[in-house]
Amino acid sequence: MHIFTYLSDPHGNGVHHVSVRTHVNVDPAKLKSLRQRWSVKPSEMSKKTLNPIRAIVDGMKLTPNPEKPMIALSIGDPTVFGNLPTDDTVLQAMKEAIDSHKYNGYAPSVGYQKSREVVADFYSCPEAPLDGKDVILTSGCSQAIELAISVLCNPGDNILVPRPGFSLYKTLAVSMGIQVKHYNLLPEKSWEIDLQHLESLIDDKTACLIVNNPSNPCGSVFSREHLHKILSVASRNCIPILADEIYGDMVFPGCDFQPLAPLSSDVPILSCGGLAKRWLVPGWRMGWILIHDRNDIFGTAIREGLVKLSQRILGPCTVVQGALESILNDTPPEFYQGTISFLKSNSEICYSELSTVPGLNPVMPSGAMYIMVGIEMEHFPDFQNDVEFTERLVTEQSVFCLPATAFEYPNFFRIVVTVPEEMMIEACIRIREFCARHYRPRSQDSHELDQ
Secondary structure, eight states, X not given: XXXXXXXXXXXXXXXXXXXXXXXXXXXXXXXXXXXXXXXXXXXHHHHHOOOHHHHHHHTSOOOOOTXXXXXXXXXXXXXXXXXXXXXHHHHHHHHHHHHTTOSSSOOOTXXXXXXXXXXXXXXXXXXXXOOGGGEEEESHHHHHHHHHHHHHOOTTOEEEEEESOOXXXXXXXXXXXXXXXXXXXXXXXXXXXXXXXXXXXXXXXEEEEEEXXXXXXXXXXXXXXXXXXXXXHHHHHTOOEEEEOTTTTOBOTTOOXXXXXXXXXXXXXXXXXXXXTTTTOGGGOOEEEEEEOTTOSSHHHHHHHHHHHHTTTTOSOHHHHHHHHHHXXXXXXXXXXXHHHHHHHHHHHHHHHHTTSTTEEEEOOSBTTEEEEEEOGGGOTTOSSHHXXXXXXXXXXXXXXXXXGGGTOOSEEEEEOOSOHHHHHHHHHHHHHHHHHHOOOOHHHHHHHHO
8 A cells, every 4th residue: 555645845846745655454444434333322320320219110010900090199299189289479470470571591500690699588597697699599409419419529439318218319329420328217216317327337438418308208307406416427527418408398387397507507518409399399490509608618619619510501490580589488378388287187197097007107207298108018928028019009909109118218118198188098098908908917916816
């Protein structure tokens, strides 16, 4: 093969072609392209991304009993059945934002400054003051959690996550190469954190502690005293906290929600929240991060990091941002009270009905939208685990509850209490029938009954 090289004459007599013989055989087709075949593969991040709920539910054989209408107690969306509409004030705010024609373009990736200030004013208090620069608006609370984990952690770090806990924490962390360490919640103490176990998990690679209060899936609400103890663990070990408070203020009468940040004297906190649950509009995708850093431990670097990460997508819905001021400030207290009253009533019905079912141990919630029910598996030998138990509950009774294996906590199931009251009652009747059919006393129980 010949390769022609062009050399210029130093004496200015033009360009000379020099033929150089080479022994390298070059396929002309390869000069065109280095790739000879299609080879498009999914990224490592996509391969590591797994939603435990979907992984478990998709593998279940969910064939409802055709003779009974399906009652889905599995979906954490309060709007599904139409019995919990948002307030007219909230809808009117959105209509006015649309009609103004002011919110059809791009906003800054962290949100309009005015909208950030509105959120800051709504959540600011003397113990934990906030202003606009302390707020990052996000596409739902899920993105707030993603940004918070992303800014605090590197691949190879670990985060501390509650068990049972919301599956998204693990989904996000593992996809980013971050190890998840589960700390235990204690059902016998209304799902308080096992603080000794929590602290035993901390090492030099621990980048963040996630505290979810009120809790999904437990419906628990931590006391002020317990929150102080959690902060003491974080302070002793210099671990920042991601406070997932999306269910903040969705607590039953007689129980108070205490945000974590006002109790902190030194621990820096990224508090994540949004409109989804309290205002009953999860599809509007409006969330936020509140940056609490009174001792300047995060400094400018974490704030700048959050701004940069927010620029990966161009922020949350602008129309909702335009409606935020009215949504936060004009929604009547009766709306919140009505929602909470309904959730408490349904929780009490569910707890009362299921606590008398042999083999079941419900834990009464104090807020949010859920109740966790323990299964004494030794009394149900027809099933190996909570997944099989809930699978057959669908097959026989057309009632779908999430097996708590999806929350890293086997032998429980989670019930969503947002369904209409008559549906809640009917579901409990069916669960009772199902358990009566499959319950088997242990041999010693039978012996005691005989005596």
